[in-house]
Amino acid sequence: MDETERLAERFEAYRPHLRAVAYRMLGSLTEAEDAVQESWFRLSRSDVSAVENLGGWLTTVVARVCLDMLRSRESRREDLLGERPPPVHHGAHESADPEQEAVLVDSVGPALLVVLDTLSPAERLAFVLHDMFAVPFDDIAPVVGRSTIATRQLASRARRRVAGAEAAPAADRGRQRQIVDAFLAASRGGRFDELLTLLDPEVVVRVDGAALAMGASGALGAQAVAKTFSGRAQVAQLALVDGAPGMVWAPNGSVKVVFDFIVVDGRIAAIDMVADPEELDEMDVKVLAE
Known part of the structure; x- marks a missing residue:
């Protein structure tokens, strides 16, 4: 097994986690798969020999990809809740398991996805990474380009908006x-x-x-x-x-x-x-x- 194959094997071990992060960020299984695949491309082009925590590194990478995707979205809103698209082909990687897709979708309530969609991209990233995946604010701050304190405030504001929207709909x-x-x-x-x-x-x-x-x-x-x-x-x-x-x-x-x-x-x-x-x-x- 050459180095690329070993790296691909390590990446596959993290794929379910990365898909979970991307799905909560984007609210779409199709886009989540695209984000995960892009993170693989970036990994395959990077020297990670000195990276001690590959899972953390990949989480940051997929978060950056998702942030770029959120920021580039047009103003139109698509109803993506409950979507179960067919498995996406990933070249050398195996396609996603439909049963795993169903579990992933069911693990995030449709109402929560609606609320998350009202947050700004930076708020959504800070809230998802910290509150749902326990990523430290020090690691999130460089991704959103803010100080640790400001990033903590983004998550706090998002948390209030999520709680308020769940408690008091429009x-x-x-x-x-x-x-x-x-x-x-x-x-x-x-x-x-x-x-x-x-x-x-x-x-x-x-x-x-x-x-x-x-x-x-x-x-x-x-x-x-x-x-x-x-x-x-x-x-x-x-x-x-x-x-x-x-x-x-x-x-x-x-x-x-x-x-x-x-x-x-x-x-x-x-x-x-x-x-x-x-x-x-x-x-x-x-x-x-x-």
Whole structure:
């Protein structure tokens, strides 16, 4: 067995993992196969004799390929959910097993793929690699061309959007607007009991490092969260945060803090306070007239 054959054998051992990464990145088995095949081409043209962790190296390569594919997609949206294409020919490699394809598709819920498709390419990559495959942020950062901190924020923002979309689909946006409206009014008015009726008993307030430096603090449980907000939010404004109702603090029209709400079953389950300038720049925030 020559060196190319040995390398191909090692690559085949990683193929199922690479397909899983690519499918979650792209949402299409056909495109995932293309991405995996491209990673083989890149491997076959590279000197990896000094690479200690070939699996990690290949994961990074297929992630880069997927990121390029996501960025080059046209604005059109294709319904790729539930797709089970015939096995793709890979030249010297064996075609994919249809049963394995079915297992792979079933392992990722269609609803999650829809939500992932709303993320930016960099958000999707950071979320998929870190949250689904435990790739360290230090390894993801060079792929998306950002600092480790900024990459961590990409994943955090994607995580909130995934959780929010799963909890409050678009059809419920009107109801979420009513709840956020009521929360803001009760907060301004210091109506503690009314705040309690709007909060899930296990509600959590999470703050990022920048918000923490500004004096904000997290809270857990309806009583603690109601106490935190009662009589406050006087200068907060209603806003759409990535399309979902939320609040902002925007002195002189410049957004300094975003309050990102997650509503489940008609109650507020989480509030994320985001103040990091880099992450705010990535958010789509529109202040609403009250």
